[in-house]
Amino acid sequence: MTGWTARETAAALRRREVSAVEVAEFFLDRIQRLDLQIGAFLAVSREWALQQAELAQKTIDDGSAGPLSGIPVALKDNLTTREIPTTCGSRILEGHRPVYDAHVVERLAQAGAVILGKTNLDEFAMGGSTESSAYGVTRNPWDTDRSPGGSSGGSAAAVAAGFCPVALGSDTGGSVRQPAALCGVVGFKPTYGRVSRRGLVAFASSLDQVGMFGRTVEDAAFLAEAVSGHDPGDSTSIPFEPVSLEPVPLKGVRLGFPKQLRDSAIDPDVARVVDAALASLRKEGASVVEIDLPSIELGVSTYYVIAPAEASSNLARYDGIRFGPRVDGDGHVGTVASTRGKLFGHEVKMRMILGTYVLSAGYYDAYYHRALQVRGMMAAEFEKVFQEVDWVVSPTSPRTAFRLGEFADDPLALKAMDLCTVPANLGGFPSLSLPCGASDGLPVGLLLTGPAMSDGRLLGTAHSIESALGPFPAPDLG
Ligand code: GLN
DSSP states (O other): OTTOOHHHHHHHHHTTSSOHHHHHHHHHHHHHHHGGGTOOEEEEOHHHHHHHHHHHHHHHHTTOOOTTTTOEEEEETTBOOSSSOOOTTOGGGTTOOOSSOOHHHHHHHHHTOEEEEEEOOSGGGOOSSSOSOTTOOOOBTTBTTBOOOSSSHHHHHHHHTTSOSEEEEEOSSSTTHHHHHHHTSEEEEOOTTSSOOTTBOOSSTTTOOEEEEESSHHHHHHHHHHHOSOOTTSTTOOOSOOOOOOOOOSTTOEEEEEGGGTSSSOOHHHHHHHHHHHHHHHHTTOEEEEEOOGGGGGHHHHHHHHHHHHHHHHGGGOSSSSSSOOOOOSHHHHHHHHHHHHHSOHHHHHHHHHHHHHHSTTTIIIIIIHHHHHHHHHHHHHHHHTTTOSEEEEESSSSSOOBTTTTTTOHHHHHHTTTTTHHHHHHTOOEEEEEEEEETTEEEEEEEEOOTTOHHHHHHHHHHHHHHHOOOOOOOOO
């Protein structure tokens, strides 16, 4: 069953070749046997998973099954669940039991999915390596000395390791697509607003979006279809139908490669793998042209002003009074200060300080306001480019999976690696990473970004690309 996609599993369940409880037990056992070496999960609830599986089987038996009935799913631990704690990888939410399920969790339940557990992440999704989690690192299933990327490293590693066919993560600046690339799976970030953020613990609200992981594009689409669509409980939710894959033949598809990424920070081996993939797409009738996106080079600095600014405001709510544990101090102010001082990790504190700074009187115009202007300019540049090409393409990450600890002394270098992914968040565009080859045995991802609301076509194009490039293998974990 490890090799089965979510779609194949759904078909096998419908044909009664296997029961929902057998599927759940298979994956729970695999997690128990192998996750010690990966660390993808922060919590696994066997009991809850088996209850959901029994319920799913009943619906399969009585003909009322939903599209995902009996399909195991893992959730990044910044999506709220009443049944299991939601910690965001932070001590400040240790053991926290939210009072409501995220909208996507409600949708999964309606669709019949079986939630296996919660996956590891960088604290509050701030990071690109899953190393800033307060509960330990996650390891890359392709090489356990390496990072799976982040911040949704747990979900990406879980899918790559065959612990579940599909998983949800969140993508504020690349946190679904970058770990997908580093783990050799598909990662999809829909158009901002197509999936409700209700119950996605806020990091940078104008950029945050729930995203999907699968071994295939079809599976990512399958999951997207189940969890997307309008939610009146999120004021930024777009009143449109759920995302679903539209078939798109490759012949005539126009791909644009930003010339600014040609001789910049892309590792030559990664560039070679991506070029080879683009060459094979040309053979299938796609055209690849060079495009001009000057503001791409400003993306990372713009993102690292806007995201911390929003985070400094969003994370003000963790005061030791309303959520999670408390560290007593002198009076109210002292208690808030010691709780925040002791229970937030270094990266999160650094970002809150930075965010407060760029919003403070005297610096607001120089930093925050300016960043917003660049954001607008960048979105306009992309929209203009989308009149000439269908998709902007590039490597997802300038490098393949790096060693754990490699960036411990150089946090800026890790942030610089968000170069290719942040523009889609700043513009609200849909964007998808799919495996396109390997370098030294480590997966390389190809990133496709399209205009707002082109999600169905984006998935369809990615599906055709995946068929042209051939299936990507899974790592061998035993
Ligand atoms: N690496 C980026 C950051 O550290 C993106 C994080 C994300 O998308 N959640 O902010």
